Amino acid sequence: MKRIISPSLLSANFGNLQADCEMINASEAAWLHIDVMDGVFVPNISFGFPILEALTKHCQKMLDVHIMIVHPEKYVKRFAQAGAGMLTFHCEAAENPQEVIDLIRAEGIQVGISINPDIPVSMLEPYVDKVDMVLLMSVFAGYGGQKFIEETYERVAELKEIMKRKNANCMIEIDGGVNMQNAAKLFDAGVNVLVAGSAVFNSANPTETIHNMLNV
Secondary structure: OOOEEEEEHHHOOHHHHHHHHHHHHHOOOOEEEEEEEEOOOOOOEOOOHHHHHHHHHHOOOEEEEEEEOOOHHHOHHHHHHHOOOEEEEEHHHOOOHHHHHHHHHHOOOEEEEEEOOOOOHHHHOOOOOOOOEEEEEOOOOOOOOOOOOOOHHHHHHHHHHHHHHHOOOOEEEEEOOOOOOOHHHHHHOOOOEEEEOHHHHOOOOHHHHHHHHHOO
16 A cells, blocks of 8 residues: 655745755655645635745645635636645535536646545545545644544544445545654554654654654
8 A cells, every 4th residue: 555644834944945845855755735724714824826836846746735715616726727736625615526526637636625523424425436535634624733633543444434335446645643653553544645744844853754654
């Protein structure tokens, strides 16, 4: 099973993003995770299009863009143009999730769909065979540094059952509270992609931490 680490820019040094991009380039991380928040769907505001466009000049890894915004359908084209390689939207934020999936597909980039911890996994059943990745939030979307919700493992198992029933082969990504203590258990549970923010950027040696997380 393929293992991917997608360090979260939310925990990077905003005073020198170029240096952190160069660290990611030199590391074994395959992706860079970008959290986009609108202050409406979640109680926080983060990056916009200018930051994404600037990152494409310095980051050689795929931009794994997670949009925590209302009306995601309005911004698909702009995120694709800004450099997103994977665009993940929240199922519960979209009036018509299939429409958003189709719009992202039309841009020629990968499609992800996400839900918060209080949304039933069953809500994803109509879409697991239509997307490239499902992102299960293991904290509530909006802020970095939260504690991992242990029920996430049960939700991964439920998602895998749905995928089996639907003959879907999408990747599973986990975001929130991921660290060296739970990385192995998550990979063993069948998770493909781990989003790690503070565990990577706040460590003494981020590239070594990424290597160790991939090889737990």
